[in-house]
Amino acid sequence: MNKHIIIGVSIAFVVSLTILFTMNFISQDPRTIENINEHPFFLSKLDSEKSSIFLIGHSHVGQLNTSKINQMISKNYNNIDIYNLAMYHDTPSSRLGQIDNLINLEPKIIFYGIAIADFLGPCKYSNDCHILGEKEQKLPDPKDILENLDIPKKIGIEKMNPKFTTLKFIREGFSGNSLFSEQGRRLQLENTPFYVIDDSYTRITSDSILKNSLIESSVNMINKKSIKNSNEIIHLRTIIEKIQEKDIKIILFKTPHHQYYIENIPIEAIRDYEMVLEKISSEMNIEIYDFFSSYKKLPIWVDLEHISYNEKATIYTEDVSKMILKEAKP
Amino acid sequence: MLFNSYEFVIFFILVLTVIVIIKHRQYQHLFIVGASYFFFYFSSNYLLSLLIASTVLDFYIAKEIWNTKNIKRKKILLSISLAGNLGLLGFFKYADFAIDQFNILGNYFDLGTSIPYLDLILPIGISFYTFQTISYTVDVYRGHLEPSKSFKEFALFVAFFPQLVAGPILRAKDFLPQLREKIDNSNSISKLRQITIHSTNLKIGITLMVFGFVKKMFFADNIAPLVNEIFANPIGLNSFEIWMGTLAFGIQIYGDFSGYSDIAIGAALILGFKIPLNFNKPYFATSPSDFWRRWHISLSTWLRDYLYIPLGGNKKSVNRTYLNLATVMFLGGLWHGASWNFVIWGMLHGGYLAIHKVISDKFPLLKENKFFKSKIGKIISILITQYLVFLAWIPFRVNDLDSIIYSMSKYIFFDFQTDGIFSFLVGHKLPVLLMILFISLNFILYSKPNLYSKISNLSLKYWTLFLTIAMIMIISFYNGDPVDFIYFKF
Numbered sequence: 001m002n003k004h005i006i007i008g009v010s011i012a013f014v015v016s017l018t019i020l021f022t023m024n025f026i027s028q029d030p031r032t033i034e035n036i037n038e039h040p041f042f043l044s045k046l047d048s049e050k051s052s053i054f055l056i057g058h059s060h061v062g063q064l065n066t067s068k069i070n071q072m073i074s075k076n077y078n079n080i081d082i083y084n085l086a087m088y089h090d091t092p093s094s095r096l097g098q099i100d101n102l103i104n105l106e107p108k109i110i111f112y113g114i115a116i117a118d119f120l121g122p123c124k125y126s127n128d129c130h131i132l133g134e135k136e137q138k139l140p141d142p143k144d145i146l147e148n149l150d151i152p153k154k155i156g157i158e159k160m161n162p163k164f165t166t167l168k169f170i171r172e173g174f175s176g177n178s179l180f181s182e183q184g185r186r187l188q189l190e191n192t193p194f195y196v197i198d199d200s201y202t203r204i205t206s207d208s209i210l211k212n213s214l215i216e217s218s219v220n221m222i223n224k225k226s227i228k229n230s231n232e233i234i235h236l237r238t239i240i241e242k243i244q245e246k247d248i249k250i251i252l253f254k255t256p257h258h259q260y261y262i263e264n265i266p267i268e269a270i271r272d273y274e275m276v277l278e279k280i281s282s283e284m285n286i287e288i289y290d291f292f293s294s295y296k297k298l299p300i301w302v303d304l305e306h307i308s309y310n311e312k313a314t315i316y317t318e319d320v321s322k323m324i325l326k327e328a329k330p
Numbered sequence: 331m332l333f334n335s336y337e338f339v340i341f342f343i344l345v346l347t348v349i350v351i352i353k354h355r356q357y358q359h360l361f362i363v364g365a366s367y368f369f370f371y372f373s374s375n376y377l378l379s380l381l382i383a384s385t386v387l388d389f390y391i392a393k394e395i396w397n398t399k400n401i402k403r404k405k406i407l408l409s410i411s412l413a414g415n416l417g418l419l420g421f422f423k424y425a426d427f428a429i430d431q432f433n434i435l436g437n438y439f440d441l442g443t444s445i446p447y448l449d450l451i452l453p454i455g456i457s458f459y460t461f462q463t464i465s466y467t468v469d470v471y472r473g474h475l476e477p478s479k480s481f482k483e484f485a486l487f488v489a490f491f492p493q494l495v496a497g498p499i500l501r502a503k504d505f506l507p508q509l510r511e512k513i514d515n516s517n518s519i520s521k522l523r524q525i526t527i528h529s530t531n532l533k534i535g536i537t538l539m540v541f542g543f544v545k546k547m548f549f550a551d552n553i554a555p556l557v558n559e560i561f562a563n564p565i566g567l568n569s570f571e572i573w574m575g576t577l578a579f580g581i582q583i584y585g586d587f588s589g590y591s592d593i594a595i596g597a598a599l600i601l602g603f604k605i606p607l608n609f610n611k612p613y614f615a616t617s618p619s620d621f622w623r624r625w626h627i628s629l630s631t632w633l634r635d636y637l638y639i640p641l642g643g644n645k646k647s648v649n650r651t652y653l654n655l656a657t658v659m660f661l662g663g664l665w666h667g668a669s670w671n672f673v674i675w676g677m678l679h680g681g682y683l684a685i686h687k688v689i690s691d692k693f694p695l696l697k698e699n700k701f702f703k704s705k706i707g708k709i710i711s712i713l714i715t716q717y718l719v720f721l722a723w724i725p726f727r728v729n730d731l732d733s734i735i736y737s738m739s740k741y742i743f744f745d746f747q748t749d750g751i752f753s754f755l756v757g758h759k760l761p762v763l764l765m766i767l768f769i770s771l772n773f774i775l776y777s778k779p780n781l782y783s784k785i786s787n788l789s790l791k792y793w794t795l796f797l798t799i800a801m802i803m804i805i806s807f808y809n810g811d812p813v814d815f816i817y818f819k820f
Contacts, residue, residue: 005533009797163806
């Protein structure tokens with residue numbers, strides 16, 4: 001009898017996982033692409049008669065309107081194409097894995113948007129990374145054994161967010177119904193292969209909701225974890241070295257954050273962030289542009305870390321375009 | 331190790347496999363002790379030493395209490411046990427809270443006191459296992475329980491992994507006999523029980539665990555974002571939003587904690603151990619005292635047996651009864667965390683219980699009144715009780731006093747600001763739909779008692795179908811990052 005029960009449990013498990021993978025396959029999303037290096041963008045040939053400029057970083061950069069930037073640049077230079085290669089949850093360590101592919105495409109300049117939370121690494125929103133702080137760990141950690149087994153990767157759910165996949169599938173299924181379709185609409189933007197704008201990223205959020213959303217931002221992790229000795233700094237330096245080795249110009253820019261975000265992180269963290277970037281700038285001879293607090297009080301935010309992709313919130317895109325124009329001068 | 335993580339699934343499958351392989355009962359028990367320690371070590375690392383220290387202390391002290399005839403010596407030994415356990419709990423849980431209060435008082439009287447915080451980590455489960463060991467020693471002291479002869483058995487009672495980190499709080503008299511089986515109907519001779527996995531237990535256990543996972547991962551974790559959004563900064567929100575947040579939190583904490591208890595009870599049952607029920611449809615309670623007979627039953631009965639009754643219970647004067655109630659609920663609130671908001675929560679419940687007692691004592695016939703026995707009377711009693719219970723959830727969830735006062739006043743004095751209700755509901759479709767579904771399912775569960783065993787008795791085909799649907803709900807709405815159980819913090 002026990003055997004039958006175990007078979008029953010196994011069937012239920014397999015069926016539910018199959019359904020999840022099927023939903024994920026039907027509604028494949030850039031957030032769930034496991035190996036970005038296999039993305040068609042890297043197989044395609046860019047226009048050889050034009051120079052390419054890449055914008056990289058995570059969703060802070062993804063929210064830039066690439067079409068508008070291209071329009072603004074084309075007024076001065078008609079032989080430059082701008083590509084926004086932002087990725088969800090990107091950090092220097094994850095970007096390092098595909099930097100060779102980016103370099104092989106021979107861009108003229110790479111603009112890298114760095115947020116303060118990028119130095120937290122993959123733990124920026126996670127609660128699980130601080131159950132027992134590293135300093136308190138006195139004895140060997142059995143978690144390491146399980147982590148080395150890397151089961152989620154083996155069964156293919158490493159980067160999958162099942163809830164996100166399911167909701168996306170439901171929304172697409174109800175696309176005829178205005179109640180669901182409104183939020184479900186997604187925009188794949190021009191020259192932005194790895195980032196999709198959800199409808200929710202186009203709204204401008206009210207001040208009271210922004211105030212309440214602190215808990216969902218990376219503020220908590222910044223309050224708990226020092227960025228000064230982050231491995232992400234080493235990865236960022238490696239990326240820069242690799243780019244500079246190929247004589248490609250690289251520019252860093254500090255991405256914008258909302259006032260509530262800035263006010264709720266320790267002043268030391270901001271100081272460390274600035275110091276780290278200044279040190280990189282002076283030692284590696286790199287220009288850094290600062291948008292960190294440029295728009296902190298403006299009503300243009302989706303949440304505390306992202307400026308809305310909205311026609312009333314183009315100031316960030318315009319300023320980035322100006323930065324590109326300045327740096328693209330021969 | 332969180333129950334809602336793949337590590338636990340692997341761990342539990344391994345434990346079951348080894349139990350099936352080991353035939354020798356001594357080694358089976360020893361293995362569960364080892365597995366329990368590993369389970370604790372996995373998330374708490376060197377803090378395992380505290381669990382072992384508490385176990386060693388009470389095992390030997392209880393033995394000494396039992397063996398000595400000298401009442402004074404018995405009392406001294408009991409005091410040592412209490413000081414050890416409560417000292418451990420007090421130091422790790424309340425040291426910084428005490429320092430904080432001391433500094434505030436010092437500043438108030440301009441003494442310039444500024445003692446630095448100790449910044450201690452709260453050992454997971456300490457509130458639960460210290461209460462278990464205290465109850466064991468007190469029961470031995472009272473002569474209600476013969477101390478365990480085997481350290482291994484006592485260690486298993488303290489560290490039994492399904493209930494180690496968040497209860498239910500076990501009683502030795504319920505658990506220790508389950509480790510033994512009688513020989514030839516003899517009452518005195520017994521040997522260690524062979525741990526076998528019976529198909530009935532396996533099916534009911536899995537059913538319970540799946541129910542627990544659905545409550546936690548499908549309902550509680552997906553309702554939590556709405557609660558977080560509302561209570562991160564409630565000031566300025568209207569009554570409707572506060573009501574929604576309060577309702578959502580009530581569902582979240584019930585789903586979270588009773589979900590954990592279901593998983594614990596189910597996992598223990600698969601191993602052949604019966605853990606007492608911790609929740610019995612608390613949101614259908616008809617009075618505050620009825621609520622405490624249904625909510626976190628293992629804690630409320632512990633507080634009754636080891637605090638309320640020793641204080642005199644209701645056997646002394648009326649005023650003393652109220653004082654006892656207030657003391658118990660004050661300490662019960664503080665047990666949940668070193669913060670005044672838990673004290674407010676406890677005191678509110680203490681107030682409810684006292685008022686209910688006053689009314690019951692003044693109007694003894696009210697209980698027998700036809701109206702309150704009718705269906706409509708019962709519904710009204712439930713609604714009034716739950717209105718008060720949910721009001722008390724506000725200080726439990728919200729930390730700062732201004733926000734508590736604002737939220738409670740908006741909850742009590744409804745402002746009828748109806749504009750924005752539709753956009754709020756549309757903007758929070760998923761949590762709102764889940765709340766409706768949760769409430770509906772609870773009504774079904776209320777009207778159909780023993781649903782767990784009914785589902786477990788389904789034919790294998792239909793039972794597998796049930797499991798599949800439940801697993802789809804769990805897996806499809808899992809957000810990729812296991813969320814702590816709320817009661818892990820307590």
